[in-house]
Amino acid sequence: MMKKTWLVTGTHTGFGKELATQLAQRDDVNLVATSRKFGQLDYLDQYNHGQIAKVILDVTNHEQVVNAAKDAVTAFGTVDVLVNNAGLGYFGTFEESNLADVKYMFDVNVWGLVDITREILPIMRKQKSGVIVNFSSIGGLYSFPTLAFYHGTKYAVEGITESIAKEVKDLGIKTMLVEPSGFRTDWAGRSSNKTMPTHEDYNQFGDFIKQMADGAHHEPGDPVKAAAIIINQVQNHLDNLPARLPLGKxxxxxxxxxxxxxxxxxxxxxxxxxxxxxxxxxxxxxxxxx
Ligand SMILES: NC(=O)c1ccc[n+]([C@@H]2O[C@H](COP(=O)([O-])OP(=O)(O)OC[C@H]3O[C@@H](n4cnc5c(N)ncnc54)[C@H](OP(=O)(O)O)[C@@H]3O)[C@@H](O)[C@H]2O)c1
Structure with a gap:
């Protein structure tokens, strides 16, 4: 059986953890699981019989990005599937958002994704096959108030991915954008900084931000099911891989x-x-x- 090697970013919690947990239990997969800190991936040890490599990767750290790609090739010879999952959010009106926070969000959601993709794409080109799964969001297509900059990152991911798809379609490489709505992960809670409106013109949006924060971990979307759908699309439906995969009603x-x-x-x-x-x-x- 030909094994596929998956490299997934941000596998400490949320979608990334569910993807890693399910991939770790498959016979047809080698897994490069990545997280920012040592010890965050111990949950994978129970499944490891040599088919899992745990790698430190903060996607904003170029040296770690380069080393993660190298570690993957050293461990398993290649990368067949790259999942750019690592990401965070930010709530605040356009005028009142903290620019340092939102620039950091761009560093993770956009430039981090770009950096690791540029390390892995040459490996895929050489072997004339590969799949790049980029986590966008319904927020990469549809915009809400107080999420202007998050949308900026995810619309950027959409445009970048669509363009890559056209450049690599004759090279045996495919892309898939994942576009979830609310799922029970850490995203709306600890992974999204929030700036409450202080200007009375924007008072109404404070309730929206509060609602999103209170709703964290009660969203309708089930990350276990999302991970299973993504894995099934890539492992079993590669010939008809959707360019965009909206997840959730x-x-x-x-x-x-x-x-x-x-x-x-x-x-x-x-x-x-x-x-x-x-x-x-x-x-x-x-x-x-x-
Ligand atoms: N949940 C939703 O409702 C939803 C909807 C649409 C799209 N998404 C997207 O889904 C993706 C995964 O998020 P999630 O929902 O699973 O949220 P999550 O539970 O907060 O997971 C995000 C993961 O990204 C990691 N991460 C953050 N900054 C990083 C960095 N600089 N380098 C490497 N890893 C980093 C986090 O690591 P630490 O644990 O170390 O912080 C965490 O493991 C994101 O791109 C998000 O925008 C989520």
Whole structure:
């Protein structure tokens, strides 16, 4: 049996932990589980018979990123599936958000993902196969108040991933964006700093932030099921791997709502959109001149 080697970032808690726990129990998988601190992955020891490598990886630390890729190749020869799961959130109105916090969130959610992907992609190109699973969010498609900067990170992940997909599709490499709505992980609680509005114009959003904080660990989404779905898609349905995988009813509802409304908008504006181009003969002339 050909084993696939998975490298998953942020496997201490949440989706990453569930993915690691399930991958660790499969015969057809080698697992490179990563976390920021020693001791965070001891829960995997009970499953380890040589098919698991535990690696320290803070995705904002370039040296650790380079070493994690090296450690994976040393342990198992390659990486077949990269899961960019590590990530955090931030709640606050656009005006009142703490910029140091939100810049750090970009460092983790966007630049960390970019850094490790640029280490692993050459390995996949060489072997002419691989899968990159990037954790976006329904927040990578649909926007709420008080999450402007989180959306910024996840819309960035969507755009970057779509573009990578087009660059590597003829090289045997596939991508999948995972777009969950609320799931019972640490995300809405300890993994999201919160700035309550102080300006009276924004008072109403304090309730929303409080609701999200109070709702932590009571979300409708089950990370165990999410992990099983992701693993099944990659292990068993690679030929039809979805470019986007919304997870949870809220995610599916909002994705459909957003795309339906947006499609209608684009259709309504069709003539206006086209009217912004040069007339066709002028385009031809300018192309010949170029
Ligand atoms: N849960 C949801 O409702 C939801 C919905 C949509 C998308 N997501 C996305 O799902 C992904 C996983 O989050 P989660 O929901 O499982 O939340 P979580 O339980 O808070 O897990 C996040 C993991 O990322 C790790 N992490 C944070 N900063 C890191 C860094 N600099 N380097 C390496 N690892 C780092 C954390 O490590 P520590 O334990 O050391 O802090 C933690 O293990 C995130 O990208 C999140 O945006 C979550």
């Amino acid at each position: 809220v995610s599916s509802d909002l994705a459909i709502e957003k795309y339906t409304e947006t499609l209608q908008n684009f259709k309504d504006l069709r003539n206006l959109s086209l009217s912004a181009d040069f007339p066709e003969e002028k385009q031809l002339i300018s192309k010949e001149q170029a």
